[in-house]
Amino acid sequence: MAYQALYRTWRPQRFADVVGQEHVTKTLQHALLQQKTTHAYLFSGPRGTGKTSAAKILAKAVNCEHAPTGEPCNECAVCRGITDGTIPDVIEIDAASNTGVDDIRDIRDKVKYAPSVVKYKVYIIDEVHMLSIGAFNALLKTLEEPPKHVIFILATTEPHKIPLTIVSRCQRFDFKRITSRDIFKRLAYIAGETGIAYDEQALNIIAHAAEGGMRDALSLLDQAVSFSEGKVRVEDALTVTGSISQNDFTRLAQAIQKKDAAECLDLVGSLLQQGKDPSRLVEDFILYFRDLLLYKTAPQMEEAVQRVYLDEAFKEMSRSLQTQEIYRFIDILNQTQQDMRFSNMARVYLEVAFIKLCEEKAPDPGENDLVRKLAEKIERLESELESLKQNGVPEADETEPAPKRQAQRKIPRTSKGFKVQVGRIHDILKEATKEDLKRIKNSWNDMIETLNSRQMRSQAALLNEAEPVAASPNAFVIKFKYEIHCQMAMENEKFLQAISSVLGELTGTGYQAAGVPENEWNTIRENYIHHHKEEAEEEKPQEDPVVTEAIKLFGPELIEIKD
Structure with a gap:
């Protein structure tokens, strides 16, 4: 028998095998057990996350001879026939190749006929967003009110391209990207079942490179097995995925910390000579510093660290670098990544970025303390000034001597540059x-x-x-x-x-x-x-005592004063 790729051999046959989509599989299992399946489903999400596999498992589960059941038995004639593709009532259509109105009209004409072998006729339309507007319109009425024996399952990677009139007639399930940790566990299980020898870090590199897609991860593992000699090693995984080892990133970070631009440029040149992509190098280095920052600020959250192994070199690097330095490194690399997108000279930008990283001055703790103290003093003085503005000049202390208090009241207080x-x-x-x-x-x-x-x-x-x-x-x-x-x-x-x-x-x-x-x-x-x-x-003039006495004796009206 010809060799079959791992992603085909290990395609999920039960809901339990669909990795990282528990929010979908549990809902479908409960609907199957309660016999509350609907007439139309829409499975959307990134490539390689299990949409078509889940559609086939659902088709087997609703038609299984042991129904109602939450999992297909994969042993009865119906389950085996659907798996082999020999049951004519489960029709899988590639919408990318059958985009026209006539293809959908053919489905509309045949949908009214009862299934010949199983209980439900299931139409699985893959990449449904590729249908034309006319094809969607032809599908609309049938999708809304199909016969009781028909189930439509639409799968797509671009749900925003599907008309809302179609989406509203379906029960929608969004498949998410599979985490690197879940992919690693699945790869380790498959490698153990098939007898593939491997290094754990090699599988971790493959899991990260898959970017959330299980099919991509299995294809990369298949490729790494073919490239390796008896055991999948870290070097094999790095070569197949085009990734850069954590040791290389740690060496680069150590050279940056030592401000050794020559060593940095030598390491970068060696990586580029090996065929590493400059943009990928910058992106992976940003993620390395991201994990470094997360581990430094919250070491108890080891599960948040995604791209690295927590070896001793990595832990030592997290202890030696300050958070402010990591912030600046990420900013420089991020700006370099933006500049490289609009230039044909990516290597030049890459080398300039590493020179900048080496020239970055680490903050002096003593300077930070001085700045902090000055800031506190300024804040305190501003607070006192605001208090004086609100309450006015404080009154004189009553315990002071009276002459001193009187002098304070009589001498106006003026500001430096203003005099009343x-x-x-x-x-x-x-x-x-x-x-x-x-x-x-x-x-x-x-x-x-x-x-x-x-x-x-x-x-x-x-x-x-x-x-x-x-x-x-x-x-x-x-x-x-x-x-x-x-x-x-x-x-x-x-x-x-x-x-x-x-x-x-x-x-x-x-x-x-x-x-x-x-x-x-x-x-x-x-x-x-x-x-x-x-x-x-x-x-006021001084009065004459003689005049005063005369006024008293004779009255002011009888007195005439002459000098």
């Missing part, structure tokens, strides 16, 4: 009138709205926490809640011109502004009142 114009404020207070202050207060909100409407929002924002407190016929005093706002306003010529201009429009007088912080206003005002009283007392 006390003399100018005194001049405004000398000529201040209630009418001018009232006129400005009545126009205050209108002035802020005018500034906002003229796109002067920054100027208007400075007035949100300010108010006029005194006004003379040509100037007025603005009290600001925060000292920093007062400084920003009084040092801004554009601000001063804007409020003078707008007040001129609203009141008819172009008042000039003088600013004072809230915590200094009361002190300046008290000092002015106290000083004004002293001046008034000094200017």
Whole structure:
């Protein structure tokens, strides 16, 4: 008998043999046992994940002589006939070759005839997305209301190409990519059953290279067995799959860590000389660092590490590299991968990438500590500044001596770059009138709205926490809640011109502004009142005691004073 490929020999004959699709097989088994199978199924998913195999197993299970059953017995005449393809009532159609309307019309005409051998006539249409629009339309009505003895099973790798009217009439099952761990277990089982000698790491390499497809994995194993000499070794698996060994990646990572660009380029050149693809090398190296990062951050989650074996060299590498370095390595390799897609000089980009990796400077732990301490100090100072803005300048300590507290109250606290114009404020207070202050207060909100409407929002924002407190016929005093706002306003010529201009429009007088912080206003005002009283007392004339006594005796109306 001619040799048969492993993927054909070991094609699943029971639901239990379908690897990695328990969410599908369990649902179908329960439906079979409860006799709740539907008239149409849609199996979608990547290639080599068991769609057609599951369709054939379902066809055997519904027609098995021991039905209802969750698994076909594979021993009765019906199960053996369906497996051999000798039962005419189970029809497998390749939609890629039968895409026309006439092919579907032929199915539609024959579907009404009862099965000749088994209970259900099963149509398995593979790659159904290849049908034309006309063929889908011809299938539509039959698919919606087929005879009770007919089951349609549609299989596809591209479900998005199937019209929604077809999808809505089927019970859909999405087959997922098989994990590398499940593929490895299945390969080990098949190798053990067939007597193939192997290295575990060789099967692991094949399982990763299959990219989630069991058929691809069995084909690669078949190829590796043919290439090997009695035992499938790591070198055989690497040659067949075109992969790069973990030892090579570890050596590259060690050279990068030592900043040895020459050794890196020598290793890369050797790998390319062996026929390794540059894009595949970069992709596999990214996955190597990915596993390194996962193992370093969560060593207890060993199952998350997919591409590597946890040997001592790998563990040592995870301990010696910092996470920030791994982040940068992945970023550089990822950018290189993007650049290589749009260039015919992939080798140049690859070599440049490894030189960059070697030149990357590792972060100094001491520098990190210094930066962290500076950041904490800045954050603390910002917090204290915000607290001062919200609460104002703290009151003087009552436990201090009275003269010291009085001096603190009388000496205004000013910021470095701003000094209150006390003399100018005194001049405004000398000529201040209630009418001018009232006129400005009545126009205050209108002035802020005018500034906002003229796109002067920054100027208007400075007035949100300010108010006029005194006004003379040509100037007025603005009290600001925060000292920093007062400084920003009084040092801004554009601000001063804007409020003078707008007040001129609203009141008819172009008042000039003088600013004072809230915590200094009361002190300046008290000092002015106290000083004004002293001046008034000094200017009051001294009375003559003789005149005073005469007024007492004769009354002020009878007294005339002459110098």
